Amino acid sequence: MSFTPQEDESKDRLFVEALARGLRVLSAFRPGESALSNQVLAQRTGLPKSTVSRLTYTLTKLGYLSQDADSGYYRLGLAVLALGSAVLGSYDIRRVAAPLMRDFALKHTISVSLGMRDGSDIVYLETCRSQARVSVQLSVGSRVPLASTAIGRACYSSLSTTERELADTDMAARYGQDWPLVQAKLEQARQQVLQRGYSESFGEFERDVMAVGVALPSPAPGQGSLCLNASGPAFAFDADTMRQQIAPALMQLARQIVPGA
Structure with a gap:
């Protein structure tokens, strides 16, 4: 998953910034990584940690992330796997x-x-x-x-x-x-x-x-x-x-x- 926001996107009235930020969080995960903290996700996305916290909460509720009970860190959820399978199947x-x-x-x-x-x-x-x-x-x-x-x-x-x-x-x-x-x-x-x-x-x-x-x-x-x-x-x-x-x-x-x- 690749996401590279452009400077002029804020001027595009059809562009949904909240959705883009959520996708930036999902794009921050790399192959082979087990789980990431909100702090690491904030560093990788360039988003405020408070914003990342709201996004990871929402993405977890929707199944796109799962949260480790002990560490509180996040990993990609099964909903992402389902999307990936749909893409590959196409x-x-x-x-x-x-x-x-x-x-x-x-x-x-x-x-x-x-x-x-x-x-x-x-x-x-x-x-x-x-x-x-x-x-x-x-x-x-x-x-x-x-x-x-x-x-x-x-x-x-x-x-x-x-x-x-x-x-x-x-x-x-x-x-x-x-x-x-x-x-x-x-x-x-x-x-x-x-x-x-x-x-x-x-x-x-x-x-x-x-x-x-x-x-x-x-x-x-x-x-x-x-x-x-x-x-x-x-x-x-x-x-x-x-x-x-x-x-x-x-x-x-x-x-x-x-x-x-």
Whole structure:
């Protein structure tokens, strides 16, 4: 879940500020965290602690949060899970992709994931981990940055000029003074995709992870850009292996999932 309020939203008479604040609270939770206090939620959202307290109370009453009886901290509730399941269920491509991805992961002893762009991030819709003893530990719902991952770079490279300009604006705000360097890396990745059909990220997102990525056509009008990656530990996959074996296989997987990809 991604929420990035804009300065001019307060001038939009259709914009419901109370709803937006509640969504900011839900967006503050990150994968792998057990529970958060009102103080931490206030820090992450930039909202006053008194406002956060009212929001967490309301969200708990509605089932979107649950409160630990001992610590008083909050975790995401089952109502959020129901929403997430509804979202994932709306993407029919997952049902097509999942068995093909499992076969790919088993055959190549590498993890493979399907993701969709959400602002300047990629959200994983499906993932199949390698059966190897050590594999990349990301799961459905995990978020990774567009700029430094193979899956993100593949997705970025597939955007239209207008979409890319909007993504650039988001990332310029996110990376600040580092944006020119980040932008140069993204353009380099885009040229690679145009020439070779895939992107790569070797130790840039996680030092010991090697990954390649490819883009998929949108499965339906109005749905965002989809992309695939294959990622594995650097001790098992070097750059040559990723480029010569895994990348061509991943492009073939993309064509199996969406003919003509």
